[in-house]
Amino acid sequence: MRLAELSERSGVSTATIKYYLREGLLPPGRRVTATQAEYGEEHLRRLRLVRALIQVGGVSVASTRDVLTALDDGSLDHNARLGTAVWALPHGRSADAEDPATETARQRADRLLELLGWGYGPTTDVTPPALGMLVTAIAALERLGYPCAIEDLEPYARALGQLAVHDLDLVERYGGTPDEQVEAAVALTVLYEPVLLALRRLAEAEESRRRFGRA
Amino acid sequence: MRLAELSERSGVSTATIKYYLREGLLPPGRRVTATQAEYGEEHLRRLRLVRALIQVGGVSVASTRDVLTALDDGSLDHNARLGTAVWALPHGRSADAEDPATETARQRADRLLELLGWGYGPTTDVTPPALGMLVTAIAALERLGYPCAIEDLEPYARALGQLAVHDLDLVERYGGTPDEQVEAAVALTVLYEPVLLALRRLAEAEESRRRFGRA
């Protein structure tokens, strides 16, 4: 199909598609003549993924490119591709190492992971971005006077550990080929985030109503 | 204290503090002379909250102002203030009502809430922003070919329902006065979001390692 049809079928303006092509978020179409290119279903699919990551997931264009690059990297195995892709996801400000609150938070996060038996203790020496995220958030809470002890965090971690099992079940259900599985993993990781946050706010509203009455 | 001291104690540049004052994120200081103002501990506290919301929580300056306005609104009761404040929190793109996927998603969300017995069914006719967030995300998943049925969403909702109980316990633990409780509720709602997301990514990485082996 032509760019115009790709635009119509995806609901994305041609100008934006051209921008994505320039930025490398979409592979170039098959050049038919010097001034025309042909796009296929895979372009449509990729475009929809890009749109979902950027608009719903709030991922930046640059991060999206990194994620997609990892997704397409045939030199990596299934698992490494998933790891690399999720690794490229945005992770907010990295923690300020000079702050004493950051140091406390890092120790607390380490002890929590150790308690849970999650693998980023002595087994690996790399620091995943998600750990930085966690440390930053704990440090911010600390500085604001809301210290979250390990026993406060543990129920969250346990609950999310169980949900992760469910997440991976979904990935295996949707993905036939390894390529599809990796794509599904990225999509589900990112797009379930707003689902989680929205459900949490609704749950809090419900619980608040239950405790403090009507209205 | 002077603006310079407020800056030093908070780690925020004077230029940024002045910007926040202009934007109404901080109440003006007590004017001592025509060119000098005095700030108190409450300014420092409020400034730290603003910083945490903006930097860690990713809340925009405009949303932060709305949240703080609700927080300070003495005409509302405890519960309404909390609701209004959380209401003002960012909630991504609102759903495109013309899209058929959005309609499907909305019905699914409604049925989920009904199944859970959460109060936004027949009891109220207002639509909280969080519900819009949820609908948008479900619709995006649908369009991408990852339909999430009610039974897929239910475990997430149940888990978050339990965590909400824990959240509110924390709020009651930290907040003595109603004012403090409302502030704690906002801070914990926003700042536990990155904690949740980070723990989820770590949990997924752990589960992925467990299923697909080492590396």
Add this chain to the structure above:
DNA sequence: ATGCTTGGATAGTGACACTCCCCAACAGGG
């Protein structure tokens, strides 16, 4: 008196995600 600091206001910066516009190369109708 003088030199530095302070608070307020205005204008500028850089990042980001598009979006506009122009151009040359086509494709199809007459």
Add this chain to the structure above:
DNA sequence: CCCTGTTGGGGAGTGTCACTATCCAAGCAT
């Protein structure tokens, strides 16, 4: 064959956002 309208590419422009740099007059400190 020619003319009109469309296509894809590419550079430049737009609007938003969260600051940030500069200027100025009014203090305070010496």
